[in-house]
Amino acid sequence: MKIPMKRTVFKVILRKSEYKEQWSLIIESFPVFVPGREKPMRKHEPLGRFVTTPIWDKNSSGRTLADGKAYYRPKRDVNGIIQCRSTIDQEACIFADKVRDIRQHEYDNQSLYTETEAEQAAQNERSKCDFIKYFEDLRDKRHQNSSKSIRVNWDREVKLMKMFTEGKPMIFSTIDMNLLEDYKNFLINAPQGGSKKGTITRNTASTYFSIFKAGLHQAFIDGYLTVDIAAKAKNIAYSDKQREYLTIDELNTLAATPCDRPIMKRASLFSALTGMRHSDIQKLKWKEIIKDGEHYRILFTQQKTKGVQYMPISDQAYQLCGERGEPDRLVFEGLQDPSWINKPLERWIKAAGITKHITFHCFRHTYATLQLTNGTDIYTVSKMLGHTKVTTTQIYAKIVDEKKEQAADTIVIATDFTT
Structure with a gap:
């Protein structure tokens, strides 16, 4: 029983023309295994080159043709290149052998790796990237x-x-x-x-x-x-920092204090009542504020997390939006970037007699802290703030715990309990 070759071999052969005394140069590959076929195939690639003066090897006969004539194979040199009498034909045979060598090289490289090895080779190339x-x-x-x-x-x-x-x-x-x-x-x-x-x-x-x-x-x-x-890799540990926020009394005082930037004042108080970030308030459109029964809700995509937020807002928060405009108009038109409102915000805070260092983002801190202080559970606050992890919200819970500890020490009875 013959065992089929597993390695495909490429070879230059001659094929006689039916009409002329010339032979076409062809690259034959064998065996070629095709999925779904048990037996191997022979494939032929014509090169478009012809020779008319091949030298036949009379000592190596092939088969006998139907008319009784012997079929001889072409004579080849030590490198396997077909020999011809004509210089032009010989150059064509040399060209054909170079093409054969390229095809063999391409096939051998393609078959060199298993699928895993090929992926490893590709990964090695990626590892050289910047x-x-x-x-x-x-x-x-x-x-x-x-x-x-x-x-x-x-x-x-x-x-x-x-x-x-x-x-x-x-x-x-x-x-x-x-x-x-x-x-x-x-x-x-x-x-x-x-x-x-x-x-x-x-x-x-x-x-x-x-x-x-x-x-x-x-x-x-x-x-x-x-x-x-x-x-x-462990991250660089955060150091605890004071998150400034306003008490309810300070918030009321601030609301009653005139401000030279009305749009900034309305947006700031809106943040304190909703917990929304400046970036989300700045891009909020009227079509994103909808009435659901007796309450208003906001349906928007957070600029920071790209998460879709669906949250109810109070009537006071809705009143801060002003007169309703066209669906695609901004609710807080003219609200500038944080870098442009720092100074006006500082003047407004100072005019209210508040000595804390308050930035626009502190109104979001205020919302979270006041919600937790007034008993709203941390999971609800986390959802309202749009946090992806409740651990982020727990930062505000620490502030509330500190306030509780201070409250516990507020009442002192003037009695010596040791007696």
Whole structure:
């Protein structure tokens, strides 16, 4: 029983023309195994070249034709190239052999790897790529329509990585736990951007390292890393910081205080009553505020998380929106970016006699803190704020716990209990 060859071999053969005394040069491949067929096939590739002066090997007869004539094979040199008397024909045969060699090489390389080995070879190529370039492409793809603050953070992350590598590529194959630790230490002491002096805060460094890890995790998913190294790296721990908020009395005082930017005042108080971010309030349209029975609700997509938020608002919050406009018009038209309202907001807070450092985002803190203080459960508050994790909301719960502890120590009985 003959065992079929598993390796396909490519060979130059001659095929006689039916009408002329010439032979076409053809590349024959055999055996070729096709799915669904038990027997191997022979494939032929005409090269469009012809010869008329082949030299036949009279010592190596092939088969006898029907008319009784012997069929001879073409004579070949030590390299297997068909020999011809004509120089032009000989050059055509040399050309045909070069094509045969290319086809054999292509096939051998294609068959060289198993599927797993081929993937490994591809992964090896990916490991030579630059992570910073990959990160930039990921930023453009993922955050093209994200909020300005997110894009700014990803842009700053790119600059920090280039600063860390001194402008050189960060090759995937060089990324290991040691590099991550070095980069973490770099971020903790990284300089502030722009004209600001000093180093970034620890919490800012933690944010940038989280973004860095997000890029590494996606690179693992895309096959640039063989290990999800981001999952192994511990983040830079946040340091607790005071989250300023307004008490209900301070909020009432502020509401009664005149402000030279009415649109900013209405938007600020609206944030305190709904917990919405500045970016979401700035882009809120009238068509996103709907009446459901006796109550008003807002259906919008958060700029930061891209999550769809469906939340009820109070009548007071709706009154702060002003006169209802066309569906596609902004509710708070003319509300500027935070950088442009810092000074007017500072003047308004000072005029109300409030000495706390209050930014626009503090109105969101105020909403969360007052809700928890008044007994709203943390899971409901988390949903109202649009947090993806309740652990984020627990930051406000700590503030409430501190207030409870202070309240516990407020009542003191003037009696010596030791007697």
